[in-house]
Amino acid sequence: MTRRAIMLAGLGLLLSVPMAAFAGPTGQSGMRESDIIYRRKQGVALTMDVFRPAKPNGAAVLWMVSGGWVSSHEAINPGYAKPFTDAGYTFIQVVHGAAPRYKVDEIVEDMHRAVRFVRFNAKRFSIDPSRIGISGGSAGGHLSIMMGGFGTQGDPKATDPVDRESSKVQAVACFYPPTDLMNYGKEGAKAIDIPMLKSYWPAFGVTDTTPAADREKIAAKISPIMGNLKDVPPTLIVHGTADILVPIQQSERYVSALKAAGRTAQLEVRPGKGHGWPGMESDLGLFITWFGKYLPAK
Numbered sequence: 001m002t003r004r005a006i007m008l009a010g011l012g013l014l015l016s017v018p019m020a021a022f023a024g025p026t027g028q029s030g031m032r033e034s035d036i037i038y039r040r041k042q043g044v045a046l047t048m049d050v051f052r053p054a055k056p057n058g059a060a061v062l063w064m065v066s067g068g069w070v071s072s073h074e075a076i077n078p079g080y081a082k083p084f085t086d087a088g089y090t091f092i093q094v095v096h097g098a099a100p101r102y103k104v105d106e107i108v109e110d111m112h113r114a115v116r117f118v119r120f121n122a123k124r125f126s127i128d129p130s131r132i133g134i135s136g137g138s139a140g141g142h143l144s145i146m147m148g149g150f151g152t153q154g155d156p157k158a159t160d161p162v163d164r165e166s167s168k169v170q171a172v173a174c175f176y177p178p179t180d181l182m183n184y185g186k187e188g189a190k191a192i193d194i195p196m197l198k199s200y201w202p203a204f205g206v207t208d209t210t211p212a213a214d215r216e217k218i219a220a221k222i223s224p225i226m227g228n229l230k231d232v233p234p235t236l237i238v239h240g241t242a243d244i245l246v247p248i249q250q251s252e253r254y255v256s257a258l259k260a261a262g263r264t265a266q267l268e269v270r271p272g273k274g275h276g277w278p279g280m281e282s283d284l285g286l287f288i289t290w291f292g293k294y295l296p297a298k
Contacts, residue, residue, distance in 0.1 A: 001243065002142070004199040005054070007185050007205040007254065008237045011147060012131050012186065013253065019020055019087045019157075021037065022205075028166075029155075030051060030052040030053040030054045030079075030085045030192045032049060032050070032052070032054045032078065032081075033049065033050045033052065034047075034049045035047045035049070035073070036048050036050060037112060038094075038114050038117040038118075038151060039113045039114070039117070039262060040112060041097065041110075044097060044162070046064075046095060046096060046110055046113075046158075047073060047095050048059060048092050048093060048094045048095065048117075048118075049073075049092070049116060050090065050091075050092050050125060051078070051081035051083070051084070051085050051092070051093070051103075052090055052125070052126070052216050053084075053085040053086070053087075053088050053089060053090060053091075054085070054197055055088055055138070056089075056090060056126050056127070056296075057087070057088030057089065057133040058088075058126070058127055058130065058131060058297060059086055059088070059090070059132070059295040059297075060089065060090040060091075060092060060118060060125065060127040060131065060132050060133070061089050061090070061091050061092070061132075061133045061134070061135055061291055061293065062092045062094055062115065062118060062132065062133070062135070062169075063080060063081075063091060063093045063115060063133070063135050063136055063140070063198055063289075064091065064092065064094055064096070064132075064135070064136030064139075064140035064141075064143040064144055065093050065094060065136075065140065066093050066094070066107075066136060066138070066139040066140035066142075066143055067137075067139055067140070068099065068138070068139055068200065068203070069096075069098070069099040069104055069139045069200070069203045070099055070139075071095045071098045072095060072097045072098065073095055073161050075095075076093045077093070079204070080093070080281070080284065081093065081195070083262060083284050083288060084143055084284070084288060086241050087210040087288045089182070089288070089291065089293070090125055090126065090127050092114075092125075093116045094110075094111070094151065096110040096111065096143070097107070097110050097204060099200075099203035100202030100203060103203060103204065103205040103219075104105030104201075104203050104204060104222045105221055105222055107143065108143065108146050108147075108149060108222070109179075111143050111146065111147050112147070112150075112152070112167040113162070113167075114149070115132065115134070115147060115165075115166075115167040115168075116154060116162050116163060116165040116166070116167050117130060117150065117162050117165075117170060119132065119165040119166060119167075120162045120164075120165045122159060124127070128298065129165075131170060131296075131298075132169050132170055132171065132295075133169060133171040133172065133173065133291045133294070133295050134147050134148070134169045134171075134172055134174075135172070135173050135174050135175075135287055135296045136174050136175070137174060137175035137176065137177075137276075138176055138177065138245075138246060138276075139177075139178075140174070141175050141176060141177030141178075141237070142177040142178045142179070142222075142224065143172045144171055144172050144173075144177065145166075145174060145177050145179065145224040145232075145235065145237075145254070146224050146227070147167065147169050148169060148172040148224070148227070148233055148235055149224050149225075149226075149227020149229060149231070149232050150224075150227045150228070151166065151167045151168035151226055152166070152167055152168070153166050153168070154166050154167070154237070165275065166241055168231075168233075169233060170233050170294065170295055171233050171234050171235075171290065171291055171292045171294035172180040172232075172233060172234070172235040172238075172251050173235070173236040173238075173286070173287035173291060174235065174236075174237055174238075175237070175238050175239070175276075175280070175283070176225070176237070176238070176239045176240065176243055176248075176250075176251065176275060177237065177250065177251065177254075178223075178226075178246050178250055179192070179223065179224045179250045179251065179253060179254035180218075180226075180250060180254065181197075181219035181220075181222060181223045181251055182216070182220060183253065184197075184247070184249075184250070185247040185249055185250075186249065188207075189220060190215065190216070190219060192204060192206055192218070192219055193215075195245075196245075204218055204219075204222065204256065205218055206218060218224065224254065225254050225257055228262050229257055229258055229261040229263065230262065230263070232258055232263050232265075233263075233264075233267045233294065234260070234263070234264040234265070234290070234293075234294040234295045235255070235258060235263070235264070235266070236265075236266045236267075236268065236286065236287065236290045237251045237255060237266070237267050237268070238252070238267075238268045238270065238280075238283050238286065239251040239267065239268070239270065240269075240270040240271075240272070240273025240274050240275070240277060241269060241270065241271050241272060242272050242273055242274045243273070243274050243275045244275065245274075245275040246275060248269070251267050252267060252292065255267040264294075266273065266290075268286060279281045
């Protein structure tokens with residue numbers, strides 16, 4: 001099976017949850033507010049859809065809409081929102097600037113802005129700005145834990161009031177994220193040097209002429225394991241043992257590093273499962289339980 005086939009199969013599974021209507025009041029599920037612009041850059045408007053629960057518990061979960069660091073409004077999945085809104089969470093699906101036009105480090109900046117925007121608009125979204133979680137799968141999982149380790153305080157002198165807000169999140173739960181591009185699958189293996197991952201070079205900002213030293217700097221910059229691990233919020237990862245595209249070693253390595261740093265972290269292993277699997281949407285219940293524990297009502 002080719003790398004592209006694996007990626008598309010996994011992405012298809014991520015998007016296979018039955019759809020639910022959110023255009024208006026839908027019982028327990030609530031309402032959907034679409035195409036909210038959270039950032040403009042280089043002539044591109046970046047948006048998010050906010051799914052509001054009928055009975056909000058005050059917490060928000062941001063879902064990173066991303067597969068291979070490609071994102072689009074069409075990939076937003078209301079089916080993913082429903083179990084969260086049924087549990088009282090405001091569920092926010094975030095679309096980012098897509099590769100190859102934008103590199104991963106630029107996409108991470110979109111995520112900082114998205115968290116700041118949600119926090120700035122806490123009253124508008126009826127949420128507590130100190131109770132924000134983040135989630136996603138694969139590249140979306142990578143972006144989620146990047147925010148866990150690289151979230152920052154806002155700039156109090158910023159002209160834009162949104163940028164004065166913090167981009168830190170209070171909990172993370174995600175599927176099979178890349179975490180350490182310097183040690184990918186085994187110690188010392190550089191993800192950028194693995195032939196199966198060459199199609200991601202445009203997203204990484206790498207070409208055939210990029211010097212080895214620069215490749216290492218790029219890999220380190222976009223590796224969540226290089227973040228401030230002592231400040232990472234409680235993190236849950238679900239990962240299959242047969243994942244070829246993102247080896248489970250990535251999650252094992254990251255969770256081990258978090259525990260060594262004294263942080264709360266948990267890896268849920270799915271034996272024999274690859275990069276996505278039928279029925280994986282049932283694991284969203286684990287995410288909801290995790291967020292319920294670490295984004296508690298005050």
